[in-house]
Amino acid sequence: MRIAIVAESFLPHMNGVTNSLLHVLEHLARRGDDVLVVAPSGSTVAPYVPDQLAGFLPAVLPAVLSSVVFEDEGPAQVHGFPVRRLPSFALAGYPDVRVAAGTVGRVRRLLGDFAPDVVHVASPFVLGWRGVLAADQLGVPTVAVYQTEMPAYATRYGVPWLEPRLWQRVQDIHRAATLTLVPSTFAHDQLVKHGIPRLRRWGRGVDTTGFNPNRRDDALRAELAPNGERLVGYVGRLAAEKQVEDLAVLTDVPGVRLVVVGSGPLKEALRERLPGAWFAGFRSGTDLARVVASLDVFVHPGESETFCQTIQEAMASGVPVVATGRGGPLDLVDSSRTGWLYRPGDLVGLRERVLDLAGDDAKRAAFARAAHASVQQRTWPVLCDQLIGHYEEAMTMRPQARPGGERPMLRTRRG
Known part of the structure; x- marks a missing residue:
């Protein structure tokens, strides 16, 4: 299988998304699959973003990203798989959170050159949204992993009025994805209430040897x-x-x-x-x-x-x-x-x-x-085998490529 992984967050920054992806990549390497990782750069060189702007960032990302160019840092290979980096910047006061620049066209070229059977979109929001659009334009199925309740952060960071707009982004991403994987019953019910279809349950494994x-x-x-x-x-x-x-x-x-x-x-x-x-x-x-x-x-x-x-x-x-x-x-x-x-x-x-x-x-x-x-039966090999099953299901639902790379209509549009 040829799998492209579009990661909203990745090495050198460790968090829940990165940790999960490292276990998935290790599993895919053992299987002998071909994998490409597309991720933000890990550069520590970033301009100062005022706190006032950081709070409004989701609403102004296109304007900010259009004028930003950064250095590329981070491992070029993980478990033998190539990692292609897109320029990124860090949120003010929180350098471990990277926001990737680059257009849908650039992501489409990366995916097109690799020719994947399926695109795994990890915790999509900014880069992941471009990944879903690019894959849709190429006629490649997407498996979007819902992992971060981003809209809930709006209140915690003092901008509660942004929550509906953030939910709109979540809805756009996951309605356009071929399948969405949710990690818990709560997340499943939450996305159902927001009208997101084609949900499948996929939890997380735990290293029962390392943690004991x-x-x-x-x-x-x-x-x-x-x-x-x-x-x-x-x-x-x-x-x-x-x-x-x-x-x-x-x-x-x-x-x-x-x-x-x-x-x-x-x-x-x-x-x-x-x-x-x-x-x-x-x-x-x-x-x-x-x-x-x-x-x-x-x-x-x-x-x-x-x-x-x-x-x-x-x-x-x-x-x-x-x-x-x-x-x-x-x-x-x-x-x-x-x-x-x-x-x-x-x-x-x-x-x-x-x-x-x-x-x-x-x-x-x-x-x-x-x-x-x-937790003894929740090992990563078991969970990764389940993930392969979700990839295979998505591949049976392969969308049609869109001539000329035109912007796709969301699949949930009525009429």
Whole structure:
């Protein structure tokens, strides 16, 4: 199979989208498929974008992108597959978020030269939208992976009036795609309400070898909790949409120490909001697995998670979870068995559920065993084989090429 992957985000920046793609590429390499990755450059050279403009960016992207040219950086190959880079710029104050420049025509030429059987569009929004349009013009089926609830970010970043416009972009992308893959029941129902058809369920795998209870580090625990404190930890970006500041309700809990793993634009502000917490910075690989397995309770307060991979990694590490009852966690956490869910916005409930597990050794151990067992069949090879099945289904629905590369009509247009 020849597969083109158009990635909204990719190396050298690590996040949920990149992590998933690396596992997919590894799987495709083992199968012997031919793959092309199209992604934003990883350049750290970018102009200053004022905060006032950054907030309005989704509405003015075409004008901004038309005048921007940047250096190309990042790996040229991953798992032996070529990576073609498009110029990009970083959002002000958040250099790990890249927005790719380039036209639909440029993406169409890249795809046309490669001649894929299917185009995998990862978390599409800006570059991904061009990928869907370009593939449609070439008559190549697209599998769009819905992974980021971008419209929900509007309120978190102080521009709630943009949310309807962002949902319009999501609708345009996924109505035009051949298939849309959703990671959770919540995401499926959400897209159904927005009139998006041809939805299929595709979750995420977890590395049950890398993340497991044997990674627990007693020396690290002794350093962080010299008086036997329970370690309650969060892993993820330190950004507004993750709501890490909600963990402030735990800072005065006796016998509990907070652990915060990750980096992002709110790092310094959170240091002030969470006194006494240990900020581990960005961690990956076995180092991350060691920290996660050394926790007693994992907590995730974000309400905009379409899946939440770090919950699976905590469970694989034998750590029970306390998470908000919205989005992906609804499928991942079996409340009262593998962890607790609390009502969104109910920070008293968050505190009470952490206290329940931190203060009851027997219950915490039982939840930990159940959490570990619950993810053992969700390995990446299993999930990637499912993805291949979705590719094959999309290929049976191949659209017709549009002569001259003309802009396609959305398939949902009536009449």
